Amino acid sequence: MQLTQYTDYSLRVLIYLGTHQDRRVTISEISEAYNISRNHLVKVVHQLSNNGWITTIRGKSGGMHLAFSPEQINIGTIIRQTEPHMHLLECFDKANDNCIISPSCSLKKTLYQARKAFMEVLDQHTLADSLGARSAEIIHIFENRIEEKKASA
Numbered sequence: 001m002q003l004t005q006y007t008d009y010s011l012r013v014l015i016y017l018g019t020h021q022d023r024r025v026t027i028s029e030i031s032e033a034y035n036i037s038r039n040h041l042v043k044v045v046h047q048l049s050n051n052g053w054i055t056t057i058r059g060k061s062g063g064m065h066l067a068f069s070p071e072q073i074n075i076g077t078i079i080r081q082t083e084p085h086m087h088l089l090e091c092f093d094k095a096n097d098n099c100i101i102s103p104s105c106s107l108k109k110t111l112y113q114a115r116k117a118f119m120e121v122l123d124q125h126t127l128a129d130s131l132g133a134r135s136a137e138i139i140h141i142f143e144n145r146i147e148e149k150k151a152s153a
Helices: 005-019 027-034 038-050 075-082 107-123 127-152
Strands: 054-057 063-066
Touching (some): 005 027, 005 054, 005 127, 027 038, 038 075, 075 127
16 A cells, blocks of 8 residues: 555654644745655645644744644544545445456455554554654754755755
8 A cells, every 4th residue: 555645745744843843834944854845745734734733824934833742643544634545446446446356356355454454553653653752863864954955055
């Protein structure tokens, strides 16, 4: 199973905000830290804000921060909200299922169970688990990236 880039970016935004809870953060800062498109992040941040996971403040001294503590942000919930669907195979989408063996195939049931188990594991974890004891290392990686960019400019 592969999650979309949109979900990946959503999780990255939350991780960045989780490691910088002491202040507001801008989209440009996150874009530079991860070296990803600012335009993509605008859409991601908009949805995270609409879903209530982050709080955004517009204007010159604006930015964003987590709306909840990392312990209250469930990874499974985030993935359900950011993935357009969880179709592992064509036959998972009845409207577009053109597989001729679909009515008799037992693999679909197995993959439904696998997807369910996948989500059950994610439902057991929070953003705090993703930050964990290594959040200091994550912060260090971001700081090094900023310093490298300054040095090469």
